Amino acid sequence: MASDTNRPTHVDADGAVHMVGVGAKAVTARRAVARARVRMRPETAAAARAGDGAKGDVGATVRLAGIMGAKRTPEVIPLCHHVALTGVTVALAWVDEGAEIVVTAEALDRTGVEMEAMTGAAVAALALYDMVKGLERGVAITEVALLEKSGGRTGTWQREA
Numbered sequence: 647m648a649s650d651t652n653r654p655t656h657v658d659a660d661g662a663v664h665m666v667g668v669g670a671k672a673v674t675a676r677r678a679v680a681r682a683r684v685r686m687r688p689e690t691a692a693a694a695r696a697g698d699g700a701k702g703d704v705g706a707t708v709r710l711a712g713i714m715g716a717k718r719t720p721e722v723i724p725l726c727h728h729v730a731l732t733g734v735t736v737a738l739a740w741v742d743e744g745a746e747i748v749v750t751a752e753a754l755d756r757t758g759v760e761m762e763a764m765t766g767a768a769v770a771a772l773a774l775y776d777m778v779k780g781l782e783r784g785v786a787i788t789e790v791a792l793l794e795k796s797g798g799r800t801g802t803w804q805r806e807a
Contacts, residue, residue, distance in 0.1 A: 676729070676753045676797035680763035682771035683789040686744040690782040694774075695740050704777045705738050708770045712736035712749050715769025716762040723765060729755040731762065736770055744785070747771055748793070760795050 686694075694704040701707070716734045720726040733752040738745060749766035751759040771787045778785055794804040 673754055673756055674797050676755055676757070676759045676795075677750065678758060678760040678763035678795040679748060679750045679793045680760070680767040681789065681791055681793050682747045682749075682767035682787060683743075684745045684747070684771050684774050684785060685788050686778060686782055686785040688742070690778050690785065691740050691744050693781055694745075694778050699777055700780050701777050704774065707777055708738050708747065708774050709736040711773030712747065712766040712770030716749060716751050716759075716766030719762045719765040723761050726761050727755075727757050729753045729757060729759055729762065731759070734762070734766060736766065738770075738774075745774060747774070758795060758798050760792050763795075764790055764792055 693699060697703060713734045713736060717731060720728045731751060731753050733750075735750045737748045737750075739748070747767055747770045749763045749770065751762040751766060753759045753762075768787075768790045771790065775785050775787065792805065794802070796802040
């Protein structure tokens with residue numbers, strides 16, 4: 647028999663999936679940072695950075711997509727609670743192998759914002775692909791990962807380098 651700490655949290659005694667109740671938890675400051683990496687040819691990245699794509703301002707579109715993705719997370723991820731986001735930032739950096747997108751989600755709520763940060767990063771990466779696919783079809787989203795989180799019962803966690 648599994649201990650209480652090892653049993654699934656989103657399955658009831660009858661095996662039915664359910665949303666975990668968080669009403670009794672304290673409202674605390676929550677923060678999570680996630681990264682998406684998008685690999686593309688250097689000339690594709692240069693054109694996107696210069697605004698030479700057919701679809702317009704790549705950076706603005708990617709940042710807006712990341713914010714929208716974070717805000718709409720409970721609509722696309724089953725069992726995710728709506729959280730009171732207090733801020734979402736999206737940073738786009740052009741690197742040798744393409745681009746890195748870092749999304750930071752913050753909230754004052756009863757549950758964490760890891761999924762909001764990761765969904766924001768994933769949606770931003772998909773938007774970047776959409777913006778440059780006319781220049782290169784071989785663009786690849788090579789990573790979506792949580793980098794750090796803070797707040798709540800489990801405190802602070804940070805990905806090792």
